[in-house]
Amino acid sequence: MAKVPFGVVNSEFASSRIGEGMPQIFSKNANGVARFVIWGSCAVLLIAAAIGVILPRSDLVTGVGEPVAQPVPFSHKHHVGQLGIDCRYCHNGVETSSSAGLPATEVCMTCHSQLFTNADMLAPVRASLASGTPIRWQRVNGLPDFVFFNHAIHVNKGVACETCHGEVDEMPLTRRAHTLSMEWCLGCHRNPERNLRPPQDVFLMHWQPPENIADIRRRLIGMLDIHPETMTDCYVCHR
Amino acid sequence: MSAIAEKGSGSGIDIAALRRRLANGRDMWRSLDEIAGTVEFRRFVEAEFPAIAEHLPAKPNRRTLLKLMGASFSLAGLAACSRAESIVPYVRQPEVLVPGKPVYYATTLSSDGFGVGVMVESHEGRPTKVEGNPDHPASRGATDAVMQAAVLTLFDPDRSRTPLKDGEPASYGDFLKDIAALVSRWTASQGQGGALLLDASTSPTLAAQVDVLRARYPKLNVYRHDPLARPTAGQASRALFGSTLTPVYHFDRAEVIFSLDADFLGEGPGRLAYARDFAARRRVRSPADWMSRLYVVETSPTITGATADHRLAVKPRDIEAVAAALRAKLGAQAEAPRSPVDPTWMTALSKDLVAAGRNALVIPGAHQSAFVYAIALAANAKLGALGNTVELIEPPDTLQVDGDLTTLCEAISDGVIDTAVVVGANPMHTAPAGLNAHKAFSSLQLLVHHGLYRDETAFLSHWHVPAAHELESWSDIRAYDGTASLVQPLIKPLYDGKTLHQLLAVLGGQFEIDALSLIRQHWSEINDEAWRKALRDGAIANSAAKPASVTAPPDLGGLKPAVQAGGRIDIRFVADPWLRDGRFANASWLQELPRPLTKIVWGNAALISPAMAERLKIENGNVINVAANGVSLDAPAWILPGHPDETVTLSFGFGRKVGSVAALSEGYDAFRLRDGTEWFATGAAVTPSTNDMRVITTQHHQAIEGRAIVRHASLDTFRQDPHFVRKDAPPSPTESLYPDWPYNQEAWAMAIDLSACIGCMACVSACQAENNIATVGPDECERGQEMHWLRVDRYYAGPLDAPDTFFQPVPCMHCEKAPCEVVCPVNATVHTHDGLNAQVYNRCIGTRYCSQNCPYKVRRFNFLDHQSFDKDEAGSEQGVHNPNVSVRSRGVMEKCTYCVQRISAKRIQAQIENRDIADGEVVTACQQACPTRAITFGDLNRKDANVVREKTAPQNYPLLEELNTRPRTTYLGRISNPNGELSKPGEAIDD
Amino acid sequence: MTEASASSPAVLRGRHDFPEISGRIGSIVLSGRLPRHFWTAFFLCFLLVLLLLYSITYLISVGVGGLGINMPVVWGTMISNFVWWIGIGHAGTLISAVLLLLRQPWRASINRFAEAMTLFAVAMAGLFPILHLGRPWFFYWLLPLPNVHMHWPQWRSPLVWDFAAISTYATVSLLFWYMGLLPDLAVLRDRARSRPAQLFYGILALGWRGSAFHWARYQVVYFLLAALATPLVVSVHSIVSLDFTFAITPGYHSTIFPPYFVAGALLSGFAMVLTIAIPLRWAFSVEDLITVRHMDNAAKLMIAAGMVVAYGYVSEAFFAWYSGEPYERAMMVQRAIGPYAPLFWTMLGLNCGLLQLLWFRRIRRNMPLLFAIAIAVNIGMWIERYIIVVTGPSRDYLPSAWGEQSLTWLDFGILFGSIGTFFALIFLFIRILPAITIFEVEELAEEEGKLR
């Protein structure tokens, strides 16, 4: 850096009349404005924090309760609620496999080759069987790839379909009943007792717990060999 | 972008021009890599695989191609891996299949033409993992490193997808039309001028089909080209016993074993069974236990030599002298010839052998001369071992051929042959140096090639037909002991490939027949029930060959030692342990799997002895020119301790540039120097040059630095002091500042028996297949960014020329006081209730502190985007992925999890059934693959568990126990059994 | 007048009056007439800023594999840059806080830019732990934020302590610096002629009017902040050193690290103060305000810190031997003769050897020479941090895992980019804020009786 004779600047400054004016550069309102800005920023920060806490849990983000459009407007309300078909008729892997399984087209056609054989609504199903092209359903209850959920263990240990999937028998179009967030999963994994029911009842909808349910649940924990202290291990879900 | 790639980019591909260029020589065209940048390549990809094209950068580099390689572009389940938001059920669900549950099928994989039975795990119809078949004699539940990669080659995007006529895509129907013309021509001429060139195979159906073809076309000639052929067993047994026989060894009965250059643990169709028996005989857990003793004389370091109690390295030309000396010592010959081996050594060996009597075993190298082979057979006979430790059986390979590639080429040159059908073989790459196979094949009127890849031979042929992969095929094949094993498809052919049986049937005029009916026809004598059982078991019951009873003549049936050539330097050719003759060159798992002794990846080197390097004043990576048989090649030198002096080991399998992965690898093509199918060359010349070539290795430091890492002792020392592992080792701390954490349920733990570990790398390969471990490519390996969760460390001790070699598999130790966990700032690595050191990939932010603080350095980091985390972006490369293991994204740490997905699966199963997990129910991938059962895994809290038994052995020790990390993985110190009469050179075992 | 200044020679040279002091310092900012070469230098730094931006973009889009790191040496320049910058940051706080507590009035002319240097160095340092991450976009997982994943940081990790220490240090330094600026901002507010400048400095000055009542509280709290900053500054580099000490890697696991790191920080910090002050006082002709005595004192502190650092080197080696730990010993030997030996000996030469020249008063007062030594120490200290980071893991417990890392263009791009950004920020600071504390120099002039 080259040296600059500072005196030039300095003398220029000395000759000027800088600073001999009115020092009051703000109006009387300035103090009020400053207070408003200070408290206002505090309020904005608080609101932002509140939004940050609430928004990720809201239906807006989690998609809970929002029916998903499907290639065939399949109604659980009709099939489960009105006809009373058992969950396992279509989701036949649920007791043995990690995946509950989606019914093959054939399964749909066991009934629909007899019933509503000409309904327009079912045209994609018939087309699927004819062409051998599977129906592309839209996923409703999705988990990230790094989460490994196993249906069989839950169903066998007395966690009902209803507990996670909600009252599907009242859903004309299937929608997500719970957030399926880690927080929500852990809610049960930390304290499974309050979501248990006798394993034979897991496929029932609108199950009414008997009077002595607390007692039953306590015994279930022992009978089913459930160890809540092991259920928050990371690898239970992440492998 | 590599230099190679730049050379090619900018100009479009013109198939005709390529063919013209190809006509000029064998290495004129390089690879997909060369053409990757061209407009045509893009257009091709876009047309065929729109999903991939979107992710293809404007100028794809090697990395992209490697990623695309991960699996197929267009696999069967492409529909199933579309947007994550949609789910696709079956239209008709197969009965056996429950989505989410794997299914296992027994089938057989071929290894140098012999069958090894496997169980293949299949998820929703997608084969993902190869396991050994416990009921199969050649597998006994184990696999080797190469077999693990079968699923990867199945999904290899470089596989040939469509028949090609003169290099242009054509339909199979057109092919059949052309073949129909050929069939009628041959029918008219009785096959005059026709030749069939087969790959190595022991398929009974194939042999029968060839017989049918011969009957139909009496003038048809059948040749076989097996570049890795080892025909001397037959020659020697013909000379000795008058019939062609092949030996089967019983190491479980052997007390003293002498290997004459036989790598029985690493090579040969029976290696897995042999390794199992060999290790079982060397299991020492208490001073009362007994173990066998192994002497090895070898011409190039092998894992068998590394396991030996006494090992000598000799020049290839000296092996015959060693064999003759043995014969002399055993008293069959009065006068001992000049032996390169110390006479006391020979005396001690022969005394030991004689003492063992019928429990002795002399094994000749299968690639050795008939003379050596015959001496070994005679020695066994003399010792009384024949019928006990050695049995001679009819060779499984019953196919009679009219000659090999050389005869075929001569016949073509003579104008006798004008049409050739090449099935499976790739003679344009594997032909010997002196043979101008290229010229001969170019002059053919019609050349039909059937193979998995559009390889060098396919480029020359008029018709190329894609072959079905083993996992897509119906076939049969015999194991080393003659057991007929069935090959059944796990998946419909992805690219409509045809099996070799279908092709041969087509040549016989059966255009429509499928492979299953051909196989079933051949085995029509067994009923349906037996057939179903055979399919379930993977092998046809009681089909093993019966041992022949023979008596050895007093002489060697006229076999003489070979005449020694001039020159001082010998060449020893070996097949690369993973790539074999180069057929697996496009499997990235195998390219990146360190070779057992050199730990070299993505290339090969000319192995030389330290003394030779000193004389030539060369270092690792310096280029040497090796000349023999009138040809020469440049290769980077690699100094291997324990290598015989004045010998260069060259390995086959590299130098191929066909296929995007193969093109990434470096190395030379040793076939360019080979004469015939010889495994040795004498009179070679080696000239050092000033150039360097890159040789990539994953272990840079070989010495153990006096640390108590691999603890070892001789059997005698062990008997005196069973707790030898405590001697001279740092004291183990017993106290900790921290209170002990209770593990009330399971407490998973592993024990690794270093005496049993033969360094075969099967565990590493199995781990890679099971856990979706990425391959990273040569550049990243060179930088030290490879990803194997489990590594097998190789240390040397003792003198440079005759060191002791130690292998030590190092997975995660799952320390109870894990140093890695306390330093993770985000709880991404924590302990579980059953004592696993869990790694939570989705929580990891990549501070890499855990790896810094891991004294075992077993953690691996995704430095770059090796496989895509995003299902959509990954496209179809997920084909080979284990669906139960997360695919890790860039920037995430990963490591051995004790196969936590397997633990979880078994726990869930046990909990559903409301019972405890049984001992041995959870088997880790490495444990399952291990041929010697060196790895034991189980629950420490079960007092009857195998792993507890192993850990109570006196030689059990934790690695770096002085750090008080309390590892759950421990080692059983290595025990060897040297002969007390021999002060072994470089004896480091007795201290 | 305090005792210290009474017993030692005067700090300022020549005689001054208040308008002159405030005018000379203030006009650098307000007149905006800076030497042409100021802008040339700024432009060069700005090019390096662009390099930093490019490098960061590359790093984040390609991944940390673009750096030279590998297995086993998974930490590299990002960590050594971090430690280096944090170290540089220490001198500023030391000069302003510790010398304030010790009532060393000579700090007056250099504390402002030393504090600014601290802030910018900490800002640069704060960048590196994030760039170091494999997935930098998740850096906030180190914070205990309410989230749906139920995540907590792992409080036992030194990296979390680091996060707490660095953010506290940056915040406290900023508060301390801003408090010190208040009276000077009032001066600038009053001097400013243009309305935007008046508003800018006026808003920042918070209506400071120099009331005696304010001064009384101000001084107490300013002093208290200094008292808080002093243990903080020691704790920060101690915690940074715990990143290493906490690990069981040979070469990391050493109890000497905390004091040795603090001393190293001071050494590099004073070197950076000199690196900035020597050209600054010359370019702006303020040699009478930032005098040779300042430089001399800084040089003395440098050699003092340097001796402690040298003691650290010696004790590290001694205890590696004395501990009898084979791993520590082997690592130490490898450090001296292994692949990183050239760097190791260069480091010793620069940080221990060359520094001994400062025993000579003539060299301490020879500005070009002092400047060169300061630069050499800066380089030496970077090498020291790099050696500490890489040699341990490259030669740790299992010889099979031994290996070295390399450096790529990206390592250098980010390092030089950060240096450029640091100086660019310093230039901006000089342009916008008074680089010398007006009120304290006035006070000093008053006390020294140097008023006309």
Place this chain on the structure above:
Amino acid sequence: MSLYGLMAAFADPEALIDAARGMRERGYRRMDAFSPFPLEELDGILEIPKTRLPWAVLVGGITCAALVYALIWYSVEVDYPINVGGRPLHSWPPFVVIAFEAGILGAAFAGFLGVLVANGLPRYYHPVFNAESFTYARGGRFYLLIEATDPKYRKSVTKRQLTRLGAEIVEEIEA
């Protein structure tokens, strides 16, 4: 428009101190002095009370440290207990480090915010700025303010007294 007080400007600190002492002796209590740098002698003269801000700093520090420690304790013992490297859940030594840093942060904030609040800053409009002579532009003069609310305040008397005590300029300032 009311009168805020009288502002007297002095050339040097000694003059200001003398003037302040003089005015105090004359019975003035509602005074303030303004200077470009702190003048400790004024504290006694103007009867500036000893500030209690150090207590605020102490309380801020301790509160913040305790809160953070409590948060850590809650997270490891109550909310999500995890076995990390076999260490006890409540590993206090490392937690103290974080609590210490948090304490420093809390103390610094308490001090900084405390001084602003106690001084009533920011206060952009203030009557003293209405004095034409009141400026720090030239390094600042030394000012003494006698507020109009002082019981002794008599405009002309006070002005005269100030001038007599050496004020260069004395001006009336509006509120």
